[in-house]
Amino acid sequence: MNFATLDLNLLRVLDALFCEGSTVKAADRLAMSQSAVSGALSRLRNALNDQLFVRQGNRLVATDYAAAIEIGLREELERLEALLAPRATFAPQTAEGTFRIAASDFFAELLMPPLGDLLQKSAPNIRAQLVDLVPHDYVASLEHRNADIALIPDLVLPEWVNREPLFHSPFHVIARKGNPGIEGLKDGTRMPMDIFCALHHVLFSPEGNLAAMGDAALTRVGKRRQVAMTVPVFSGVCRAVSESDLIALVPAQLASKVADTFGIRVFEPPMEIDPALIICIWHKRSDNSPMAAWMRSQVFDLMKALDVED
CATH class of the missing domain: 3.40.190.10 (Periplasmic binding protein-like II)
Structure with missing residues (x-):
């Protein structure tokens, strides 16, 4: 048998014949005509090289070969049906x-x-x-x-x-509360450009780059900052700022979230940076x-x- 060319619909017919023992009853079960079921049985016999059923009175009786594959066939059809069945409604409380x-x-x-x-x-x-x-x-x-x-x-x-x-x-500037370089500045105000460029920066960069979006924005206004170190994680940036006189540009949401935890102050950057x-x-x-x-x-x-x- 060449499985690649086998019409898998024939397997549904074979299963119905096992269940009903009659081409007429199998046709009713499958909503097909009796002649279509008989034709399918003929094709199955050719494909599987076995009679599959012999007539005994009014009933079709499976051959030894057919009887040997009956249970396995039904299991595989049930497995396919379950595989292709519409998905059940997702239940988060019981999902794993x-x-x-x-x-x-x-x-x-x-x-x-x-x-x-x-x-x-x-x-x-x-x-x-x-x-x-x-x-x-x-x-x-x-x-x-x-x-x-x-x-x-x-x-x-x-x-x-x-x-x-x-x-x-957006990006905000963070500095520790005791940083002498920000003395006199009010929280939430725009940090002056001269202070921003004079103070040394810690830069978030997993790849160790020495420039980021803030540097491109500075270049557009003819300025540059002093990057003293790079750190691959934002938590490290915040920790470095909280324990030194370094400052950093970080996402606004992060600055707001960790300001109290790290004892830092938050300012607007002196240049426009696209969020x-x-x-x-x-x-x-x-x-x-x-x-x-x-x-x-x-x-x-x-x-x-x-x-x-x-």
């Missing part, structure tokens, strides 16, 4: 699984705490994991890190990736995955509440 989020540690502060609280209350058996982005190639996080979603700045994406805009993030648009990306293959779709919607709701546009 792991959902991996590729993102910077910015989201350890702003996403994971409220997401953890939400999951404990609504989906206690779903585990959320925050993993690092693939350096230099954020989209690859969906493949190489097996992430379900990635949270990244907006960029051009390949056609197999879906995106959802989440929030705009970064943060998006969620995921592989199109998981569009219809019930758990992934539900988790994405929870992340969307939590993150869109952060939207700020200066």
Whole structure:
């Protein structure tokens, strides 16, 4: 038998014949004509090289070969039916699984705490994991890190990736409360350009770059800053600022979140910096995955509440 050319619809006919022992009753079961069932039986006999059934009075009796495959055939058909059945309504309270989020540690502060609280209350058996982005190639996080979603700045994406805009993030300047370089400045005001450029900076850069969006904005007005160090995680940037006279440009939402914890003050930057648009990306293959779709919607709701546009 050449399985590649076998019409799988014939297997449904074979199963009905096993159940009914009659081409007439099998036809009724399948809503087919008796002649169509007889034709299907003939094709099955040719394909499987066996009579399959012999007539005994008014009933068809399975041959030894057919009897040997009856139970296995029914099990496989039931397995296929379950596989292709419409998805049941997703129930977060009883669902189990792991959902991996590729993102910077910015989201350890702003996403994971409220997401953890939400999951404990609504989906206690779903585990959320925050993993690092693939350096230099954020989209690859969906493949190489097996992430379900990635949270990244907006960029051009390949056609197999879906995106959802989440929030705009302006940049603010942070400095420790006792930093002598900011003496006399009021919280929330614009830091003067001469102070911003005179003080040394700590820069967030997982790749160790010495320039970022703030430097491009400075260049446009003919200025430059002094980068004293780079740190690959935002928590390290905030810690370095809180324990030194360094300052830093960080996302506004993060600055607001950690100001009290780290004992830092927050200012507007002296130059205009376009707010970064943060998006969620995921592989199109998981569009219809019930758990992934539900988790994405929870992340969307939590993150869109952060939207700020200066």
